[in-house]
Amino acid sequence: MAVTDTPFTEFRDGVFATLPAIVAAVPFAVLLGALSGDRGLSVAEMGLMSALVFAGASQFVALDGWGVPPSWWLLGLTALVVNLRHALMSASLVRHLGAFPPWAKPVALLFMVDEVWAFAEARAATRRLTPAFYAGMVVLFYLSWVAATLAGAVAGSLIRDPAALGLDFAFIAIFVVLVAGFRRRPRFFAVVGASVGASVLTDLLLPGAWSIMVGAGAGMLVAAFAPGREEGGA
């Protein structure tokens, strides 16, 4: 670590790391809010969901399954399935929280959305992951997520069809760049091939969040058992 790294520069780096993801997430939080009134949620209810759940994919799925009155156990179970991947991500991320005081580890994990996890893993691959960097990633992201959801809920149908504008591909581009960053790792193409094949097959048979779990499991199995050169210290 360079001598010039301070908590401030770490925090700033964290903010900059997630700025593209925030730019991508805000339109969808707005859309989420705009959809919520139509599904029978009040502005306060939708704001509370974004503040407490803070998980875009599961919030979209929840709106789809929201009834009047909503079924708490069905919505809870759906959130569990959609966010099961976070248990895997959490198990992986915990290994990189060595610089965090004990109380900060659960706090950090509660704010671990997909993008934060991915950037934290990428950071930990080259640098020590610090609490200041992590806070930089999370604070602005969380506040914009909740604020944008509220703004969308208030404004109603401000953005009617972000898909036609291609805005959802910002997420896809971010994820593809992150995957590409790992392409010199041993067994990279075998892992990607297994994950892609298994997730697409699962998606065709059983739509929903299962394709993520099955695809990730297949990729990890290949990583564990496929022959290949070992890491040369990198």
Next chain:
Amino acid sequence: MSISAEALLAILAMAIATMACRLAGLVLPARLIGTGRLSRAFDAMPVAILSAILAPLLLTRGPADALAGLVVIVAAARLPMIPVIAIGIGAAAAARALF
């Protein structure tokens, strides 16, 4: 501006389920990781999960998204993040307008 009891219960159920997933890492791993094959599996997890999120989005949502996805992958092999995002949004908008 009100919060109904039913909605509050549903939101709390979602929040508890999500929080439980995010905190699972605190009790799951420790001595699990570190051995050869498991360590390799965990090292591959970022790539495995991201690929599994991306593949159905790019391969089962029609020709426009598949084409835009291909453009993004080619761009990601040689360009940094911000240009790839711009190219991705442009490619998706154009491909969806065409198909």
